[in-house]
Amino acid sequence: MNFKEELSYKTERIEASLARFLPPEEGYQKTVVQAMNYSVTAGGKRLRPMLMEESASLFCDEKEVKALPFFMAALEMIHTYSLVHDDLPSMDNDEYRRGRKTTHVVYGEGMAVLAGDGLLNYAFETASAAFAEAASVEDYRRTASALRILGRKAGIYGMIGGQCADLKAETDSGLITEEALLFIHEHKTAALIQAAMMIGAVLAGAGQADVDKLEKCAYDIGIAFQIQDDILDVTGSQEVLGKPIGSDEKNHKLTYVAMHGLEQAKKDTARISDEAAGILESFPRRNLFLEELVRQLIYREK
């Protein structure tokens, strides 16, 4: 299989696994469950569960890690709830995502708040259900450690912290600094990628030093991904991107490109990307699929 075939095969397997964790649409809670499932099944690259599984395979045969599918589904639910709440009228007020009407447009704003809450809560229910697979203190220890990483990277010291800074930056010009921009990128984008790679490693039995290396690698991937986002907004064509180019400049949004210029931004993306690749190559078990996935993720054209 070439990379593209492997990517599509793995994505389909993740879709099937994820579907098994979704709650049935029945009872008096039917509507909120429908809204939750509508959001989760709206597609997407399933990047976070994939990075989790591939990171686990750096340390052992990932199929033997029984807690892994629970955490893969949980992380995707957390990613999805963040989109549902981000799209709300009181936040970004988006009516479409990936060509589909957003959750609050279809189910109403109150139900979209509940659906996001439901997904976040169900994510922790799903991750907690992994304890049923534990057979030894070591199993319990790994699952508890994965759960703590999930919580921290999703919360105020992770994604929610980044969303807070992003929301504040809209009205507080004191937050338009490079430090604040990197904080937002690190927390809003990199944190869940860190959760993915660290949890994969922890569940597969990696030691603390290796988990730390993957935390840094995931940070690099998140930051490079965001700088590339800024670059594409300047250099991309509207046709390929599927959204208007130059929108950042028009919205007076602080970007890495605006701060450092296009050439420097490209150089920095390459440097950070090389750093991430170097970390992945340093593990005794190489994962060539993961290495290519990270490369394609950063050097994408849309």
Added chain:
Amino acid sequence: MNFKEELSYKTERIEASLARFLPPEEGYQKTVVQAMNYSVTAGGKRLRPMLMEESASLFCDEKEVKALPFFMAALEMIHTYSLVHDDLPSMDNDEYRRGRKTTHVVYGEGMAVLAGDGLLNYAFETASAAFAEAASVEDYRRTASALRILGRKAGIYGMIGGQCADLKAETDSGLITEEALLFIHEHKTAALIQAAMMIGAVLAGAGQADVDKLEKCAYDIGIAFQIQDDILDVTGSQEVLGKPIGSDEKNHKLTYVAMHGLEQAKKDTARISDEAAGILESFPRRNLFLEELVRQLIYREK
């Protein structure tokens, strides 16, 4: 100490314990943390953590249960986030709660959504931190079991399920039935009381049969509490209640009193309350404070 003194002493201890779990208001996430803490420190009876602690003491000296303070704080955070999101303009649109401006009025709607998300997430972070206290497989097993109860009773099969039905009932007259009303009361109100009493028992080492008994007892408490709410809306004085009486009838809200009449509602409250008391009295270790707390909770005048 009489009951009132003991209640006030215990409430203060819970307040102090809860305060130690609140995150510091600093960094780029400062605003969302301020909004979270504003909501948690708005007061309230701290009923759920108290019921948790008192239920634990039915089975052992509750001071020896190291995971207990983590779960007490976590449950109160979940209760608080549900109020923050319930008060949102897209939900109940309340501007005041307990005489204080609601979170979205003070911090803006977007930040209130984030603060609720932050509290829900932080609740699970706090509960997960209890695993650090585990020293044996049995400790891990109890903490994991408590975590699963917390997730289930807070989510679509608990509180969120009740909120969904409640929101739907506003526009769907097919949901104005006794079955639907009991579903809403059970899930919106009783579920977190069940979480409190069941988690207290599980962490204190209770067996499944005793946990089941407390689940039933907490169900009774939640339902009796809600029927009393309906009764007070008819018989209470506006002065004591602090809100207009007869508001349910004016809002064409389905209530237990409207369905069964005042006399039957009073009889049923007494019957359900006696049932709850009977369960509490059946445990070898009596807890007279808990028994009185439950009585006062149901037969309150506001």
